[in-house]
Each structure stands twice: as C-alpha cells, then as structure tokens.
Amino acid sequence: MSILLSNISKQFGAFSALSNINLEIPEGELVALLGPSGCGKTTLLRIIAGLEQADKGRVLLSGVDKTTQNVSKRGIGFVFQHYALFRHMTVFENVAFGLRVKPRRERLDNETITKKVHALLELVQLDWLHDRYPDQLSGGQRQRIALARALAVEPSVLLLDEPFGALDASVRKDLRQWLRNLHHELNVTSIFVTHDQEEAMEVASQVVVLNHGRIEQQGTPSDIYDHPANAFVSRFIGQTNIFDMAEQDADWLQIAGLLPTQKESKIAHVRPHDIIIEKTSANQDAPATLKDWQHLGALIRLELVKNGSNANTPSVFAEMPNEQFKQLALSRGDKVALQIRQAHWFQ
C-alpha cells in the first residue's frame, strides 16, 4: 500500500512537533524515518498509524483518505518501541489476539487461527516459545514476537517505532539483517523510526531525514550519503569534517586541495575517507601532525592537528584502510601532508 502525507502539522502546546510534512512512500518500500531525538519522527509514525491525530493535513493510504479513521480500522501493523506485549497472555495468545478480536463473520475458526499463529511464530523462528509469557523472554525475542503479532492481521503497512532501540548491539545487528530479509520475503510497505543513521542506511531502501519537525531530505541511502541536501543532513549522516572558510586559513585549505566551487559557498564538509594522507620528512614544512589514531576494524581513523593552530581548533579526522596505514608506518607526532579529494559545500 502506498502512503501519502500532505501538509501534516502537529502542535503539542506551544511546541511545534511537525510542520507541513509532505511525504510520498511508494508501495513495497522499506523506509527509515531518521532524525535526532525530538525531531518529530515518532509523532509522524503515530499519525500515520492513527494513534495520534494531526492538527492539519491528510493521511492517504492507497489513495484513500484515512485522516480521521480510527487506528483499529486502518489495517496497519504497529510495533512499539518497548514491544507492548500483553503481559497476561502467552506468546501464542499475543500473536493470536488480532485474529480473535475480529468480528464473528470475518473471524477464522480456531483451527485455522492455531495454524496461522504457529506459522507466524515459525517465521520469526520462535515457535518453541509459544507457551511462555512475555516476561520470560529476552528483548530480542519480545521484539520478534511483537512483529509476529503485528503481522498476524496481514497489515498493508507495517510501522515500527525504534524497533531496535532497546536491544544490545549484537542482537541489533542480527535483527537488522533479519528485518531486511523479512521485508524481501513479505514485501509489505514498512516504515521504521530510528535515530541511528547507521541502522537507517543499513536496513532501509529509502531514508527520510527529519529535523525540528521538517523533512530535510528523502532518498536512497547512497543518495543521502553522497549528495546531502544541506549541512544538517551531511553532519547527521556519517562522519564529517567541517571547514568554515571564514574562520579557517584559506591558504592552508588550498594547499590541501580545497577550493570553493562557487563564491557563496562558505562551509565545506569533508568525509574522513575523502582525505588522503601522505608522510612527509620531518624537516619539511608540513600542514598537519598525526595526533592519534583509532582502530575501527577494517579502517583506521586518524586524528590530525593542523600545524601552527591553537588548541581550540578542532582536529581533522581521516580514514584509511588498515593495510594502507601499515604501509605508511606512521607514529604519533609525525608530520603529514593531506589531500582533500572532494567536499560538499554549503552556505
């Protein structure tokens, strides 16, 4: 089911949570609503679900206006941040709930419900837990049960609020992969909310970046990473070095290969992997000094200090593959030259 939001606004008292949100999500996408906390992403998700009413604007699902329709009639599946499993029901009954509350003429017979619930539990690989209670499950298991419960009613849209937020890192990694695969399998239009840009980039086919109740950019993960629409998106997605032409030594930047493409461009954002490091001999007049480095697995992150700068100037971060770093055989305090391959310019 496609989703269309037009002109959605929402106020909480004097605080404007969302202002004039226009968003179109084609059928079958797996979309991430990404933004810092308090940016309105959860509110937007709840408005799509019907758990919250927008002050202005309309919500269309498959072209049908559902703005005022009650959440129970919208045919959406919602997975809550803290799962919201029914504590007094077994895992089986939790998943069966949506099937049991259907009006009598639509309700499946008991045998079919049983079969379907077991099939769903197998889909989330937790059928062996069917007679447990939610309190007896781990966080990752609860999350998957919550998903199975939402899927039981065959929703046309699946909405997930910070689905991995409360899980530890390794479980989160597994579940991300698993959610992607599940989406491939079911192909139901899904939206999930996250504040973790890595998670959004890894899982989603489309990313919507929100800030202060507005959409900053919408696009595929590579779009957003390679062509950030503005300074906020560039800063929020991935690591970025920020060079302000007004504050920093323009000559120094020119030596590093950074030239403004347009006159009004004043601030350059440079990804760490777009900085190439070369070792220079000690007596040479080098632009930077290696202060420290961190091991990130396949990559090494180098922290560089501009020579001749005072202590307040922010360090420059560069990244290079492990192998390359070994070949350079750098040690702390070595002078280096740096070459900036490309930058994003903002005003």
Next chain:
Amino acid sequence: MSQNSIMPGFRLTIGFTVVYLSLVVLIPLSTLVFQSFRLSWDDYLHIITNKRVLSSFYVSFSTAIVAALVASFFGFIVAWVLVRYEFFGKRFFHALIDFPFALPTAVAGIVLATIFQPSGFLGKLLIDTIGVQVAFKPLGIVMALIFISIPFIVRTVEPVLLEFEASMEEAGASLGATRLQVFNRIIFPNVFPALLTGFALAFARGVGEYGSVIFIAGNLPYVSEIVPLLIVTKLEQFDIEGATAIALTMLVISFLLLFVINTLQYWVRKRSGQL
C-alpha cells in the same frame, strides 16, 4: 540467605516478624481456640445451630459479600476516573476517598442511619419513589459496608491502573480490537488480581464491621442482626461459652473464605503470567 546483600538483617527482621505475629495475632486467636475447648462438641453444635445464630451468620456473610461486590464495581470506576482523567477538584476527591478510613465507624453509622431511616432525607426519598426501605434491613447493612469498604478497592486498584502501560491499549487497538475488547481482554485482566485483593480486604472488613452497621441495621433478630453484635450480646449476658463458639466459627469461615479468595488470586496470577 546471601551474606553480602545490600540490606542485611534477615535474622533480626524475621525474629521481629515472628514475635510480632505471635503476640498480636496468634496468641489472641489461639486463646479463642483454647477457650472453646471448654465446650463439648454437642454444646458447641447446640450453640451454633441455634436459628438466631444461623441467620446472623447468613446476614453477616451475605451482606459482606454483596457489599464487597458492589464496592468493587464502584471502587473500580472511582479508581479509573482518578487515574485516567484530569478534572477540577481531583485532589479533593482523592482526599475524600480516604475519609471512611479516618472517620470513627460509629459516626459513619449514625450519619447513615440518620439519612436512610424512613423519615430521613434519603430514606424518605427512596420509600416515596421506588418503595425501598434501606434502614433496619439487610440493605442498610450493605449500604454501611459499601461506605467503609470502597477505599480498600480504590487504593488497591489505583496503583495498578497507574502503572498500566498505555501502549498495550494502543497495541490492542492497532490490531483491530474495539474499545470494549481492549477493556475486556487487555485492561481488565491486568487489573483483576488487584481488584481481587481489594475485594478480599473489603470482604474481611465487612464481615468484622460493627460500629457503622449496628445503627443502621436495626438489629432485628433473624432479619438484620449481624454476628459481631450477637457476640457482644452474649458477652453482655456473661454467656462467654456462647460468644466463644460463635467467634470461633466466624474465624474458621472467614479464614476459609479468605483462603479461597487467595487461591483464586494465585490461580489468576499464574494464568496471566504474573507468577
């Protein structure tokens, strides 16, 4: 018992608990049991199968159960309103709930008797409009017991409703449940154990209640005479054996009923995964 827990003192506190329960609960109650040994089994049977005694048992337990049921219903609504909604004067209502706890029960009894007697303000109204007389009938006893037992229900249900995760309701609704289904299948089962606790407290209080009841009950033998009153009457006539026999019986029945309620509660909790 782990020695390195943060709060030590298991031995001290268990010692205190045992001594306290012995002095305050077990010794007085066992005295009652020993007292009753003076009676032969036939004497005992003779006393408690007396028609007046039996009907007082009936009055006491039936009014206590009915009152606890009604109080559970209304107490639940009151707790719901106090937790769920914001309105003018909420804090005042909050304070009002505990009032029956603080009020001397005799005062409550006199007030209730005054307004519900056939010539009283509400009593007259009820007789004139629907022809029901409250005072001097079992209905009056129920009335008094509801009055004193509502706080038990409200104060046991309230914290559970407060802690109830609203997202469970939202989850239910998002799965297509109607409001009634959300209440019946999600909210109520979660609150039920607490409601049962409140019911047990209200019932126990109701069975033993004396002060607030005797004024409104009229204390007509076979109609509206409660067990505690009968015990006092017997004591006033220096019929200690009779009083003991009735008291013991009451103790046993109360114990059994509370045992049944607690078992039910255990079963409910177990069934709903709270144990």
